[in-house]
Amino acid sequence: MARREQLAQARQTITIIGGTGALGFGLALRWALAGVPVVIGSRSEDRAEEAATRLRERAREAGNGNAEIAAAENEEAAKRASTVVLAVPFRAQSENLNNLRYALQPGTVLIDATVPLAAALGGRATRTVGIWQGSAAQQAEEMAPRGVTVVSALHTVSANLLADPAKEIAEDVLIAGDDRKAKEQAAELIARIPGLRPVDCGELEVARIIEQLTALLISINKRHKIKHSGIRITGLPTEPAGS
């Protein structure tokens, strides 16, 4: 394969760090069904393989027997794609970024989906904790190796909704980042999942607001006894999500 093709291939592949967790698994399933090759990363290669096997079964059940789903230990997985999604609990974010500091390649777009719920410290899931840098995404930006660009996204779409392909999604994914091209790369991949509309919300610092929305939606779910609330933005020139 020519270097150019390798790059094109790498560009469209997505690695999901935390791919065995609820959000990572749901995203992997939807992307795999949409024809995007995914690499499941986990601290343990065995657990990554196990999740990949389950994903292949789920994809086959949903009518896509050709889904490209690979598995690897996190550091190896991070090297295999130019888009890496960090979908780990807040309490594991720093440790993961630390472990990935030699694995993430320059030019990688790192999509940080971390939500600093107070639940990470034994508090409520309707509350968040303050982060010195302003947001989990800005913490990722500080910890990511030089040449890696952080985009904040995918905080509000429900893991359970993603994991059930029979359920229709029609909501927005709010994106923040300082690099337009990186945001476009993330947006294109997010838009591959039917029913999700990426919405660029501005600079990375706005992540401190977006990350709070998960706690807000959890509070709404609790108040209304529902499972999956989501966010939509009105007034945009693009077609609404799910239309």
Place this chain on the structure above:
Amino acid sequence: MARREQLAQARQTITIIGGTGALGFGLALRWALAGVPVVIGSRSEDRAEEAATRLRERAREAGNGNAEIAAAENEEAAKRASTVVLAVPFRAQSENLNNLRYALQPGTVLIDATVPLAAALGGRATRTVGIWQGSAAQQAEEMAPRGVTVVSALHTVSANLLADPAKEIAEDVLIAGDDRKAKEQAAELIARIPGLRPVDCGELEVARIIEQLTALLISINKRHKIKHSGIRITGLPTEPAGS
């Protein structure tokens, strides 16, 4: 008028402190058009009267010549309704609440729409400042007289959109508060404005998230060069806003 009728009348009347400002004026116009009697409050009775005159003209132009629009100095205005909306800039919130401490009657529902934009301190409108109590709404709760119940709402609907009755609205108004009945009273009034769906988001402390959304929408407006973005919540059992 019998005491009972007076009470019923007072219950459905809305006083808007800051009714001469952009948000207050827009809300007053939409409520007046919907047949809800409004009292415009301002620090100056003259300015309140001037705004009321403009509102009556605008209501007549929009086909409602019978709109009930009164005007008064803030303290007097606060006594005339059992629902009082505080629609003032963040930098004026404390002063207004201080001035109203003997005017707000026990049993009043105070709808706080204050947004702590950093612009109040010369910063950006896409940023907010931290408030010791957690949110502007919680500051209002601390300063409001005993017997007055604070509901946080009306932060994200655009003042310009409200002020132009030709423009259709189809978005949600996120509400937070510790008292269900007070939230219901606020929700009923908000639902009187066509296209607005009130969404109970939980306890008053959640206001610290909701208040940030104005800064998020301002950032979205800026990024997409649009005037009026808004929020909608998906997954709720009620009909979507504007449907």
